[in-house]
Amino acid sequence: MAAKRYPLARVPQLLFGPRRDPIGWLEALAREGDLVKIQFPSAPVYYAFHPEIIRECLVTQQSSFQKGRGIQRLRLILGESALTVEGEKHVERRRSLQPLFRQERLNDYAHVIIERAYETTSCWRDAETIDIANEMTRLTIAIASQVFLGLRLNADEIASVSIALSQVVDMFGVLMLPWGDNFLRLPLPSVKRFFAARDTLRSLARRAHSHLYTDIGDGNDNGEFAIDELVTLLIAGHETTALMLTWAIYLLAQHPAVLEKARCHIERQQTLEQSPSETLARVPFLRAILAETLRLYPPVWGIGRRANAQVIFDGEIIPEGAFVTLSPWITHRDARFYPAPVSFCPERWENRNPSTYAYIPFGGGARRCIGENFAWMEGELILATLLPRWNFKLVSSPPDVKPGFTLRPRSPILVRVTQRSK
Numbered sequence: 001m002a003a004k005r006y007p008l009a010r011v012p013q014l015l016f017g018p019r020r021d022p023i024g025w026l027e028a029l030a031r032e033g034d035l036v037k038i039q040f041p042s043a044p045v046y047y048a049f050h051p052e053i054i055r056e057c058l059v060t061q062q063s064s065f066q067k068g069r070g071i072q073r074l075r076l077i078l079g080e081s082a083l084t085v086e087g088e089k090h091v092e093r094r095r096s097l098q099p100l101f102r103q104e105r106l107n108d109y110a111h112v113i114i115e116r117a118y119e120t121t122s123c124w125r126d127a128e129t130i131d132i133a134n135e136m137t138r139l140t141i142a143i144a145s146q147v148f149l150g151l152r153l154n155a156d157e158i159a160s161v162s163i164a165l166s167q168v169v170d171m172f173g174v175l176m177l178p179w180g181d182n183f184l185r186l187p188l189p190s191v192k193r194f195f196a197a198r199d200t201l202r203s204l205a206r207r208a209h210s211h212l213y214t215d216i217g218d219g220n221d222n223g224e225f226a227i228d229e230l231v232t233l234l235i236a237g238h239e240t241t242a243l244m245l246t247w248a249i250y251l252l253a254q255h256p257a258v259l260e261k262a263r264c265h266i267e268r269q270q271t272l273e274q275s276p277s278e279t280l281a282r283v284p285f286l287r288a289i290l291a292e293t294l295r296l297y298p299p300v301w302g303i304g305r306r307a308n309a310q311v312i313f314d315g316e317i318i319p320e321g322a323f324v325t326l327s328p329w330i331t332h333r334d335a336r337f338y339p340a341p342v343s344f345c346p347e348r349w350e351n352r353n354p355s356t357y358a359y360i361p362f363g364g365g366a367r368r369c370i371g372e373n374f375a376w377m378e379g380e381l382i383l384a385t386l387l388p389r390w391n392f393k394l395v396s397s398p399p400d401v402k403p404g405f406t407l408r409p410r411s412p413i414l415v416r417v418t419q420r421s422k
């Protein structure tokens with residue numbers, strides 16, 4: 001599969017396309033081929049869309065790659081955490097986080113998730129219009145702070161953490177720009193606000209329950225490693241799941257038959273609060289809804305790597321120093337792997353194990369998302385709590401997507417919530 005060279009005649013598009021409309025730009029590239037090369041003056045960039053090349057990059061030849069420039073620069077914000085470090089250090093950091101994601105811990109988290117979901121919806125009034133992304137963000141912050149930091153935040157604290165988190169996450173987008181790292185040295189009010197927000201999150205992590213330090217600190221670093229990890233878990237663990245739920249409710253509000261089917265499956269189960277994991281195991285349709293949502297709206301819509309050695313993708317030489325970009329958005333919407341690719345059809349997952357590299361919302365290989373099982377459980381439990389009690393009617397027009405660090409809606413998704421009679 002030789003790489004298609006990006007036609008030089010389209011240089012103006014090359015200069016502006018990736019910034020102005022990153023998704024449209026990727027779609028245009030995907031029309032050129034499954035592996036497209038652009039020779040930038042500093043290094044070549046390869047855009048890889050086919051599952052076989054994705055597998056080569058994330059799994060088969062993963063030791064020849066490190067994370068791309070964007071994630072490297074995140075060290076300025078997140079310090080040294082499992083998300084940002086490489087090699088042996090990564091293996092160590094990842095191993096130290098594993099206890100937080102063991103099955104026994106997940107079972108404990110399940111009760112927190114259900115409780116916080118009830119608490120969030122108890123503030124909703126019948127027939128009220130809500131901004132669903134805001135609500136899901138508040139909810140996932142409350143959950144992540146309680147399970148990962150051991151802190152049960154009140155509504156005011158959640159609001160201020162939410163502002164700090166969005167200021168930090170917004171800076172990720174700036175860091176991705178060429179010379180974006182230099183921006184942090186400028187004496188601008190936005191940079192000052194960003195550092196203040198970062199300090200707020202670090203102080204929050206310092207308040208975390210001491211057992212977390214014992215679990216994930218390395219014992220001789222005064223907890224600084226643990227703080228980097230806890231801030232990472234808070235950031236990585238709330239924004240992506242909030243978006244998954246936001247897009248899921250947006251899609252369900254427009255597909256009443258799917259919503260009804262999900263309700264029928266949930267309402268047959270009476271044991272959600274007593275034994276959440278067993279209940280979820282009996283309602284696989286919730287997982288199918290979320291799988292389909294992550295296919296259509298993958299919160300992580302691009303994954304970057306840099307080759308630290310020469311590699312060969314199906315006969316094409318990728319030189320050391322080249323960048324490779326993968327895009328869940330493009331591969332998930334490829335009609336060769338998904339018939340009727342833009343239709344929302346959870347049934348397509350009912351008899352299918354989403355294990356091929358045509359489905360990469362959580363990445364793959366040694367850097368696959370460590371929070372994946374937690375995210376599935378959190379999403380399923382929140383849907384199982386919300387759907388039987390509330391109706392959702394979309395009252396804003398369908399939003400465009402806003403591809404920044406994650407895939408957010410460009411305008412608020414406003415939903416009228418009405419209580420269902422039991």
Ligand code: HEM
Binds near residue numbers: 303363366368
């Ligand atoms: C729907 C929810 C989520 C999605 C779509 C998602 C997506 C991803 C993706 C694509 C990666 C790999 C990035 C790469 O290879 O460059 C990743 C890594 C990671 N995610 Fe998630 N994530 C989600 C939820 C979570 C949660 C809940 C947590 C933690 C509580 C988490 C923590 C992490 C960490 C620490 C890494 C780095 C893993 C490593 O490099 O070893 N994520 N995530």
